[in-house]
Amino acid sequence: MTAQRTLDVSHLPEYDISSQAPLWWGQALLGAIETTMFLILVAMYFYIRQSFDVWPPPGSRPPALFWGTIAWIPMLASTAGSYYASEAAKKNEPRGMLLGLSANLGLALVCLACRYRSWSLMTFTWYSDAHGSLVWTIIGLHSIDVIADLVFTAVLIFLIATRRIGGMQRLAVHVDSVVWYVLVAIWVPLYVVIYWGPRFLAAP
Numbered sequence: 001m002t003a004q005r006t007l008d009v010s011h012l013p014e015y016d017i018s019s020q021a022p023l024w025w026g027q028a029l030l031g032a033i034e035t036t037m038f039l040i041l042v043a044m045y046f047y048i049r050q051s052f053d054v055w056p057p058p059g060s061r062p063p064a065l066f067w068g069t070i071a072w073i074p075m076l077a078s079t080a081g082s083y084y085a086s087e088a089a090k091k092n093e094p095r096g097m098l099l100g101l102s103a104n105l106g107l108a109l110v111c112l113a114c115r116y117r118s119w120s121l122m123t124f125t126w127y128s129d130a131h132g133s134l135v136w137t138i139i140g141l142h143s144i145d146v147i148a149d150l151v152f153t154a155v156l157i158f159l160i161a162t163r164r165i166g167g168m169q170r171l172a173v174h175v176d177s178v179v180w181y182v183l184v185a186i187w188v189p190l191y192v193v194i195y196w197g198p199r200f201l202a203a204p
Helices: 022-049 065-070 072-090 094-120 130-161 167-200
Strands: none
Touching: 022 130, 022 167, 065 072, 065 094, 065 167, 072 094, 072 167, 094 130, 094 167, 130 167
């Protein structure tokens, strides 16, 4: 009988706070799936536009630029907090992780407040027409993703603040930064489509 060959992996670490970690790759691939979903919605936006003579349809005005654009500032700035927390996690610096995650959470909440203000000024609802349905779906899904990640960030802040942190929690801080980078990056084309699309595609 042929002896079964085995691979000795006992020398490998239990976790790795880097892009080599399976959890990191899992989250990165999940981000790719979510990005694909949003790009499909963008494709729908341009496809449906072809069925109308004017855009947005009569009765709706393009979303106001001011608050939608202002919301970009804290969202972009929050990535610095994510990066700082991620680097602190690699160095096992709880204080740095706490500061970085808190900055990320605070700035993201400011962004959501500005986004809510932008919503309140829209002249259409999700059931007004095809344009309204798509815009509200895109903003709604992205906001749900943002809120879900912020809940995760808040949990990490609690764990660090109460000294309940180990290797896996540090890895979670690192992975949390990946999630946030994806959410901020995907908002770039979504912002252009929602706020500038109606202005560029107003008439054929």
